[in-house]
Every structure is written in structure tokens, then in C-alpha cells.
Amino acid sequence: MRTASYSLRMVMFVIAGVVFGGRVTAESPSAKLWPSAFQTGSFHWVVGPPIVAARESTAEVTYFSIKDPSVVRFEDRWHLFCTVRGKPRTHQVEYLILRDWKDKQPRREFLKITDGYYCAPQVFYFRPHKKWYLIYQTSDLSRKPALQPAFSTNERLDDVEGWSPPSFLFPTGPEGVQRWIDFWIICDEERAYLFFTSLDGQFWRSETPLKDFPHGWSQPRVVLRADIFEAAHVYRLKGLPLYLAIIEAQNGSRRYYKAYLADRLDGEWRALAAERDKPFLGPQNVTFRGEPWCESFSHGELIREGIDERMEVNPDRLEMLFQGVSDQEMRGKVYGEIPWRLGLAVQQLPVIRERE
Known part of the structure; x- marks a missing residue:
């Protein structure tokens, strides 16, 4: 019914x-x-205990955090790709498989795509190529900026050894981009779109014909200026002619999420839940199930309906896997040593207003 x-x-x-x-x-x-939250911009979430924490440190390696999750549900398992911060290696990507969110012994392996810096992954299945893609940022000191968007492909999602070596999305650093971070791809039926932020209140877009993906990107252009920071992710709202962008913002040392809507991926973005006192996800609109464990809600991903490049989510019931930390845990630490853990925020079921 x-x-x-x-x-x-x-x-x-x-x-x-x-x-x-x-x-x-x-x-x-x-x-x-519409689901009521998409009329009013009023979102309410329930958050349970942390789902995943960083590995235990050893005498040789210190693991500070697990963060930047990208996740798909495939073959009855959750597949997570996350950044791990540590030392002596500062950034690498870990792959986890969980039966469900209560799984306390997930399979955990580090990917071996590169021995250098790489992080902030996004995973999806690209239907035209019948391959899995992993998008991430890596570094090349010969380029400007040195941080660059790259990709690897794989025939099998769970084949840790099967990811191809890094390939850059752009042949050279595009003109006019001084900084960029947290790269995200979403496609419609004709084009692929690359979104990112530049840590200065600007949200950017580049695009390429679907037949040319993962190459052929246009010159990036700014599509939104606002009080935003990083970790911009874009989704198609299943069943609605709308796209949702969630973008991380700062409130002092705390992090929270704002949300914007557009009618098309190449369209204009308008505010939905974009105020500090009325966020998409933040301390103001979260209820904890159990002991509260975080005041910052940072780089996360909405749980998708599918696995492919369309990035569809269910607007009737949103869920978001995010990185969180308490003010106390953050206090006195440099950013790279903050002990981020992963948690799940579940939107409280909205009231749907039926036509009389």
C-alpha cells in the first residue's frame, strides 16, 4: 500500500x-x-553509538582516526572505503566489509593502490564500463596545485589487489583553481559531473560527456558561494526531479553539514538547510540513542539506494554515515591527530502531508 x-x-x-x-x-x-523536511528544511536525526573506530596502534604504527567514509550495500554486505590518519604514514585508504552496522569484527584491509599520500575516497559502479571506480585525492609535487583528483578501477569490489594504479582526472592542473579538495562524481543520462570545494566558501563544478568519462573535463567553474568549507557530496533524490548537495561547514572548532537543492546538476543551487541554527546535520538537530559521543559531524556520505554513478538516495528516509568527535577529544590536538570515529545518523521519519 x-x-x-x-x-x-x-x-x-x-x-x-x-x-x-x-x-x-x-x-x-x-x-x-514532498517529504516535509524538503519543504521546511527541518531535519531531525537519531544517532547511535559509534560503529567503527581506528585500528589499535602498534609499537611501529600509530593510528589516530578513521574518516571520510564512502559506502555501498552490495551482495548483502556494507562495503566501506575510508581515510586512515596515522604516523609514520599520514594518509591511506582502508577497506572494510560489515555484515550489518552491529558487526564488531569487520574484514579490514589497507588498499595498496599507492605507497604515497591518498585519501577521501568515493566508490561507485560505473554502468557503461561495467567497472567499479574509486575516486580520491593524491599528490604530485610537479603539478599546481599538488593535490590532484585521481581514480582507480576494479572488476570486483572486494578484490583488494585488483585496483588499478592512480590515473589523474585532468591532464594538467586546470587554470584558475588555486586549491581544491574532496572530489565527488555524479552522473545523469548524458554527462558526468565533478564537484569539489576550495576551502574558501566556494563550491565548484566540472563536467564531461558520459562517453568521455573519466576524461575530457571542462574548465571548473564556481556554482555556489556561501559559508561552506569542504566535503561536498551531491545526490539525486529518487522519485523527485531534484538534486541534493550536502556540504560541510565550520562553527568555531566544530563541524556540521548544510544542504542545498538544484533542479539539474548544471543548475543553480538554492539553500535548503543552510544556517548554523538550522543545519542539515549538526548538534542542534540530533538525538543520541545512548551516551552522546560527538559534537562535530564531519565528512560523511548518505546511504544510497543503489551502487551506481547516479548516486540516488531515498528522500523519505535518509541515513548518513559520518565522522564524529567530541569537543573534549578534539581539544589541544592538531587536526591530523583528532580521533574521528564513524557513526550513523538516521533521519526521523517525516510526516507526509496527503492531498485531501
Whole structure:
């Protein structure tokens, strides 16, 4: 019954969108069909205990944190790709497989893509190539900027040895980009889009025809200026003609998430939940199940409906895997030694307003 009701509402949404010129406003009839959070920008989350912490340190290696998760559900398992901060090696990517979120003994292996710096992964299955892609940032001191977006491919998601060596997305550093970080790819039926931030309140986009992916990127351009920082991720809202961008922001030493909407991936982004006192995800709108364990909600990913390049999420029930830390744990530490852990935020079920 729920599926039939939801489908009917979506049909009515599309019809109303056409009547109102393709864009639905808060005053149009179809606005009543949205999940309530996407009308009001009021999101509420429940967070349980941490799911994953950094490995235990050894006499030779110190592990400070596990962070920057990218996750897909595939063959009845959660597959996570995460940054691990430590010393003597500062940045590397760890791969984890969990049966469920209560799995206390996941399979954990470090990828061997490169011996150097690489982190902030994004994983997805690219249907046209029938391959898994891992997008990440690595470093090449001969380029400007030295930090560069790169990719590796694999025939099998769980083949740790099967990832190809790093290949850069751009042949050279694009002009006009002084800094860039946290690279994210999403595709529609015609083009692939690369989004990133530059740590200065700017959100950027580059694009390429789907047939040319992962090469052929356009000159990046700024598509949003706001009080934002890093870790910008973009999703398609399943069943709605809308895209959602979630972007990390700063409030003193704390981190939280803002959200923006667009009608198209090459369209204009407008604020949805973009204020410090009304965030997408932050201390103000989280209830903890059990002992509260973090005040910062940082670089995370929404749980997707599928595994592919479309990056679809269910707008009726969002879930977000994030990195969190308490103010006390953060106090007095340099950024690289902050003990981030991974937690899951589950959106409280919204009230759907039916048409009378």
C-alpha cells in the first residue's frame, strides 16, 4: 500500500511540476507531496553509538582516526572505503566489509593502490564500463596545485589487489583553481559531473560527456558561494526531479553539514538547510540513542539506494554515515591527530502531508 501511495504522489508531483513551468514552489500544489523536511528544511536525526573506530596502534604504527567514509550495500554486505590518519604514514585508504552496522569484527584491509599520500575516497559502479571506480585525492609535487583528483578501477569490489594504479582526472592542473579538495562524481543520462570545494566558501563544478568519462573535463567553474568549507557530496533524490548537495561547514572548532537543492546538476543551487541554527546535520538537530559521543559531524556520505554513478538516495528516509568527535577529544590536538570515529545518523521519519 505504501508503494502505491508513494507512486501516486510522485505522478501528481510531476504533473504539477509541468503545470508550474517545471519548477515546484512552496505555494504550488505539488509542494504538499514532498517529504516535509524538503519543504521546511527541518531535519531531525537519531544517532547511535559509534560503529567503527581506528585500528589499535602498534609499537611501529600509530593510528589516530578513521574518516571520510564512502559506502555501498552490495551482495548483502556494507562495503566501506575510508581515510586512515596515522604516523609514520599520514594518509591511506582502508577497506572494510560489515555484515550489518552491529558487526564488531569487520574484514579490514589497507588498499595498496599507492605507497604515497591518498585519501577521501568515493566508490561507485560505473554502468557503461561495467567497472567499479574509486575516486580520491593524491599528490604530485610537479603539478599546481599538488593535490590532484585521481581514480582507480576494479572488476570486483572486494578484490583488494585488483585496483588499478592512480590515473589523474585532468591532464594538467586546470587554470584558475588555486586549491581544491574532496572530489565527488555524479552522473545523469548524458554527462558526468565533478564537484569539489576550495576551502574558501566556494563550491565548484566540472563536467564531461558520459562517453568521455573519466576524461575530457571542462574548465571548473564556481556554482555556489556561501559559508561552506569542504566535503561536498551531491545526490539525486529518487522519485523527485531534484538534486541534493550536502556540504560541510565550520562553527568555531566544530563541524556540521548544510544542504542545498538544484533542479539539474548544471543548475543553480538554492539553500535548503543552510544556517548554523538550522543545519542539515549538526548538534542542534540530533538525538543520541545512548551516551552522546560527538559534537562535530564531519565528512560523511548518505546511504544510497543503489551502487551506481547516479548516486540516488531515498528522500523519505535518509541515513548518513559520518565522522564524529567530541569537543573534549578534539581539544589541544592538531587536526591530523583528532580521533574521528564513524557513526550513523538516521533521519526521523517525516510526516507526509496527503492531498485531501
